[in-house]
Amino acid sequence: MSPVRALLALGRHDAAISDLGFIGMVVGEKADARSYIRSVLGPVHDYDALRRTELTETLEAYFASHMNLDRTKERLQIHVNTVSQRLERIGTLLGDGWQAPDTALEIQLALRLNKIIDDAPADRG
Incomplete structure (x- = not known):
């Protein structure tokens, strides 16, 4: 699933990929666990x-x-x-x-x- 489709599926029409949390990490182009951990x-x-x-x-x-x-x-x-x-x-x-x-x-x-x-x-x- 593309990040854009994930945003739309979650009803997040005005959000950025970084707003997806772990879902963004999973469906994004580059999984960056350390950045995710840091953000949370x-x-x-x-x-x-x-x-x-x-x-x-x-x-x-x-x-x-x-x-x-x-x-x-x-x-x-x-x-x-x-x-x-x-x-x-x-x-x-x-x-x-x-x-x-x-x-x-x-x-x-x-x-x-x-x-x-x-x-x-x-x-x-």
Whole structure:
């Protein structure tokens, strides 16, 4: 499917390919996973790098725990208030609606791609 057809199928007549999120990466001419990850998780990664926090890890645990605070705190072995504070910070960084289904899907895909890229052996070619 062409990117233009994907936009039209999604009812996005006035959007750019970059507005398609993961669909744009899949149907676009060049798949650029790193740019996609950056577009979705950039503020969280930057915050983690600058302040040595674990917001990315918190996001991974939160989604792996089906967005349940108690399960997330158990997975991370931290207090539930710490989980709530981290999620509030994530909300500030990613914007309102980050937990909405479409946005949450984008975040989860970016987290998985990030893990795959990080865990892949270095390209020696």
